[in-house]
Amino acid sequence: MNNRLRELRRARGLNQADLAEQLKVSRQTIIAIEADKYDPSLPLAYRLAAYFDIPVEDLFFNPYR
Amino acid sequence: MMSHRNKYVMLCALAFGAAAAAGVIIGMTVPAATGSANPTLVFPLLLGVCGLVMAASWLWWQNTDDLQQQGQLISWYWGGMTGALAMLVYLSVYFGRHSDLSLGAIYLFFAQAAGFAVVWLAWRLRGRGQSE
Numbered sequence: 001m002n003n004r005l006r007e008l009r010r011a012r013g014l015n016q017a018d019l020a021e022q023l024k025v026s027r028q029t030i031i032a033i034e035a036d037k038y039d040p041s042l043p044l045a046y047r048l049a050a051y052f053d054i055p056v057e058d059l060f061f062n063p064y065r
Numbered sequence: 066m067m068s069h070r071n072k073y074v075m076l077c078a079l080a081f082g083a084a085a086a087a088g089v090i091i092g093m094t095v096p097a098a099t100g101s102a103n104p105t106l107v108f109p110l111l112l113g114v115c116g117l118v119m120a121a122s123w124l125w126w127q128n129t130d131d132l133q134q135q136g137q138l139i140s141w142y143w144g145g146m147t148g149a150l151a152m153l154v155y156l157s158v159y160f161g162r163h164s165d166l167s168l169g170a171i172y173l174f175f176a177q178a179a180g181f182a183v184v185w186l187a188w189r190l191r192g193r194g195q196s197e
Contacts, residue, residue, distance in 0.1 A: 017070075024069040025130040032132055041131045 002061045006034040008052045023047055069128075076125040083121035087114045149174060 009019050009030075016034070020027040025044070032038035033048075040048065049056040067075075091111055094101070101107040129137070153174060156167045 021069050026073070026133055027070075029130050029132040038132055038135075044131055 001039045001063065002036060003033065003059055005030070005048065005059065008054075008059065009034075012052075019051075023051060073125075073128050076121075076128050080118075080122045080125040083118045087118045090114050149177070 009016070012019075014022070016030045017027045020030045023030075023044075029038070029040070029044075033040055045056050045060055049059045052059065091114070094107055094111065096102075126134070149170075153167070153170050156164070156170050160166045
């Protein structure tokens with residue numbers, strides 16, 4: 001699923017390991033989501049959106065709309 | 066405070082350490098070539114040891130994220146099943162269907178299938194909401 005995770009992470013001056021540590025997930029997960037190789041679960045998508053303080057659809061683009 | 070990454074590595078090491086320790090305990094408790102002299106005592110005792118290994122693994126599992134869990138599940142299901150089936154065929158072809166090796170592998174396969182059925186049933190029942 002296309003997303004803005006890399007852009008938002010960089011805007012905060014974080015590397016992938018920092019963001020993974022903040023969210024208590026693996027760095028591999030952040031890499032995979034940024035590369036559009038893995039669609040996160042709904043709870044993780046909401047955690048990411050909450051971390052960046054934006055609606056989830058501003059982070060992950062809805063491909064069905 | 067311990068980082069998430071360090072906690073993950075520590076729990077992973079604990080799970081593998083528990084499995085290794087269980088292997089040593091089983092090796093020291095059960096004779097190499099025959100059954101145990103007192104199976105009614107040794108069997109539940111060693112099942113308890115296996116339970117401790119699973120408990121340690123559960124702690125590690127609770128600290129894995131979505132992607133890691135998906136990787137484990139897919140690898141165990143497809144990789145584990147394919148490997149087990151290939152070994153089952155190999156043992157049957159090279160040692161005979163009723164050889165001790167083949168029968169042992171078949172018992173293990175049935176035990177896996179039974180474990181799968183129990184967990185799948187629990188998953189199915191837990192995951193069912195109210196239908197309308």
